[in-house]
Amino acid sequence: MHKVSNNDSRKEVDEINRLLNELFPITRSLTGPGNRETLRILQDLVPLEIREYPCGSDVYDWVIPAEWVIKDAYIKNECGDRIVDFKKSNLHVVGYSTPIEEDLPFASLCPHLHKIDAEGEVIPYRTTYYNRDWGFCVTQSQYDQLAKSEGLLSVKIDSELKEDGSMTVAELCIPGETTEEYLVSTYFCHPSMANDNLSGLLATAFLARDMLNAPRLRKSWRFVFVPETIGAIAYLNQNESEMMNLAGGLVVTNCGGPGQMGFKETFLSEHTVDKAICLAFREASIEPLRYPFVPDGSDERQYSSPAFRIPVASITKDKYYEYPEYHTSLDNLDFVTGSQIAESLVVYRRVLRILDSNQKFQSTQPFCEPHLGKRGMYPNVGGGINQTGSEPLADVESMMWILFLADGEQDLISISEKSGIRFAEIEFAADKLREVGLLDSAYPQEVQES
Structure with a gap:
C-alpha cells in the first residue's frame, strides 16, 4: 500500500493546500450547483462515480428536499450600503432560505437575524432545510449597525427551490481479493468552513486515491461522498443490500484543526475498527482523545442504525462541538492547514492498511x-x-x-x-x-x- 516519503509528503501538503483554497469559497448545501462543482474538482484527483437522486423521493422516513440555488443576497441600509453581503461570505445566508425582496424596518427583520456572542467579526452557520423560511447570519457589529438604522432596510435573497432538481452524491467502489468490504464516508454539504468539513472531504479523496493505486488489496473498499444525514440516508436506501453486508467503516470528518487528535468509537466500542484505530495511534506514538459512541454527531448514526448496524468510527483533529470556531466563520483557512490534514492522513492510512491486511x-x-x-x-x-x-x-x-x-x-x-x-x-x-x-x-x- 502507498507509503509517503518526506518529499512526497511536502508535495501532498502543497496539493491539499491548493485544493483547500480552490474549494473553500464554493457555496455548498444539501443540494445545488456548488455540490456538483466540488465533486467535479475532486474527479481530477480520483475517478468518482457521480449519482443524482431526484428531489421529492421518499427515502425511508425522509423526503429529499427541493434543490436550493442561490445567486445573491444582501441587506442594505437607507443609504444603499450593503451592511450584509452574501458575496463577501456565503455564511451570511441561512442555508435553504426562501427568496425575498422587501424593504423592512429593523423590528420586522430582527427575528430573521442570527448572531452569537463572540469577540471579533464572527458569523454563525445556520440552516433551515426542512422548514420554509429565510434568514441572515451576521456579526455583532453588523447587527448593531442594522439596529441603529432609522429608515427601512432593503432585504434581498435571490434564491430558488427547484422541486424538479436533484441531490448529488458520489462513490468509488474498489474491489479487493475478498468480498469483505469496508466503508469510508464523508460529507460535503457545508459552505465556507474548513474543518467541518473540507478537511474530511479532502482526506477521504486522498485515501481513495491511495487505495485505488495500491498494488494489492485483500478487502474491498467503498468510498462515499454525500450531503450529511439526508445524503447518507438516501445512499443507504439506494444501496440497501450492499450496505447491510459491510464489515465496518469510517466517517471522515473534522480532521484538520490544530488541536489534539482523537477518535469517536463505534457503537460496539471494541470492534475490529476500534482496535485498528488504537493500533494505528499506538504505532504513531500518539495518545488520542477517546470519545464514546453517542447517537449524535455525523453519519455514523445512519450507518449504525438498527437495520444496518455497520460499526463506524471517526478519527478527528478538533472534533465537532469541541472547538470554539465550530460552525462559524472562524473555521477558515487560518484554522485549518494542509499539514494538519496530512497529520490525520498518517493515522487514517495506518488504519486502512491494518484493516486491509487483517486476517x-x-x-x-x-x-x-x-x-x-x-x-x-x-x-x-x-x-x-x-x-x-x-x-x-x-x-x-x-x-x-x-x-x-x-x-x-x-x-x-x-x-x-x-x-x-x-x-x-x-x-x-x-x-x-x-x-x-x-x-x-x-x-x-x-x-x-x-
Missing part, C-alpha cells in the same frame, strides 16, 4: 508448538533467548505469538494488540509461517473468492 489464521500444527528449528526458523544454538547482550531473534517472537493464538478466532490485530509487536511485523511473520505450511487462512471459502 484470521489457523495453525496446521495445533497439537503443541511446531518444530521451527527443522524449518530453519529458529536459532541452531540455544540458551541465548532474551539474555543480555545476545542478538535479537528476527521474527521468532512474532511467530511464537502467532502460532500460540492461531486458533481460527484471533486475527492479526488481536495478536499485535496482545503481543505489543507492531502490526507490520506480525503480518510479515504470518506470511513466513504460511509459506512453510504452518498456517491456513481461517476465512470461509465464500470470503476468499474474489
Whole structure:
C-alpha cells in the first residue's frame, strides 16, 4: 500500500493546500450547483462515480428536499450600503432560505437575524432545510449597525427551490481479493468552513486515491461522498443490500484543526475498527482523545442504525462541538492547514492498511508448538533467548505469538494488540509461517473468492 516519503509528503501538503483554497469559497448545501462543482474538482484527483437522486423521493422516513440555488443576497441600509453581503461570505445566508425582496424596518427583520456572542467579526452557520423560511447570519457589529438604522432596510435573497432538481452524491467502489468490504464516508454539504468539513472531504479523496493505486488489496473498499444525514440516508436506501453486508467503516470528518487528535468509537466500542484505530495511534506514538459512541454527531448514526448496524468510527483533529470556531466563520483557512490534514492522513492510512491486511489464521500444527528449528526458523544454538547482550531473534517472537493464538478466532490485530509487536511485523511473520505450511487462512471459502 502507498507509503509517503518526506518529499512526497511536502508535495501532498502543497496539493491539499491548493485544493483547500480552490474549494473553500464554493457555496455548498444539501443540494445545488456548488455540490456538483466540488465533486467535479475532486474527479481530477480520483475517478468518482457521480449519482443524482431526484428531489421529492421518499427515502425511508425522509423526503429529499427541493434543490436550493442561490445567486445573491444582501441587506442594505437607507443609504444603499450593503451592511450584509452574501458575496463577501456565503455564511451570511441561512442555508435553504426562501427568496425575498422587501424593504423592512429593523423590528420586522430582527427575528430573521442570527448572531452569537463572540469577540471579533464572527458569523454563525445556520440552516433551515426542512422548514420554509429565510434568514441572515451576521456579526455583532453588523447587527448593531442594522439596529441603529432609522429608515427601512432593503432585504434581498435571490434564491430558488427547484422541486424538479436533484441531490448529488458520489462513490468509488474498489474491489479487493475478498468480498469483505469496508466503508469510508464523508460529507460535503457545508459552505465556507474548513474543518467541518473540507478537511474530511479532502482526506477521504486522498485515501481513495491511495487505495485505488495500491498494488494489492485483500478487502474491498467503498468510498462515499454525500450531503450529511439526508445524503447518507438516501445512499443507504439506494444501496440497501450492499450496505447491510459491510464489515465496518469510517466517517471522515473534522480532521484538520490544530488541536489534539482523537477518535469517536463505534457503537460496539471494541470492534475490529476500534482496535485498528488504537493500533494505528499506538504505532504513531500518539495518545488520542477517546470519545464514546453517542447517537449524535455525523453519519455514523445512519450507518449504525438498527437495520444496518455497520460499526463506524471517526478519527478527528478538533472534533465537532469541541472547538470554539465550530460552525462559524472562524473555521477558515487560518484554522485549518494542509499539514494538519496530512497529520490525520498518517493515522487514517495506518488504519486502512491494518484493516486491509487483517486476517484470521489457523495453525496446521495445533497439537503443541511446531518444530521451527527443522524449518530453519529458529536459532541452531540455544540458551541465548532474551539474555543480555545476545542478538535479537528476527521474527521468532512474532511467530511464537502467532502460532500460540492461531486458533481460527484471533486475527492479526488481536495478536499485535496482545503481543505489543507492531502490526507490520506480525503480518510479515504470518506470511513466513504460511509459506512453510504452518498456517491456513481461517476465512470461509465464500470470503476468499474474489
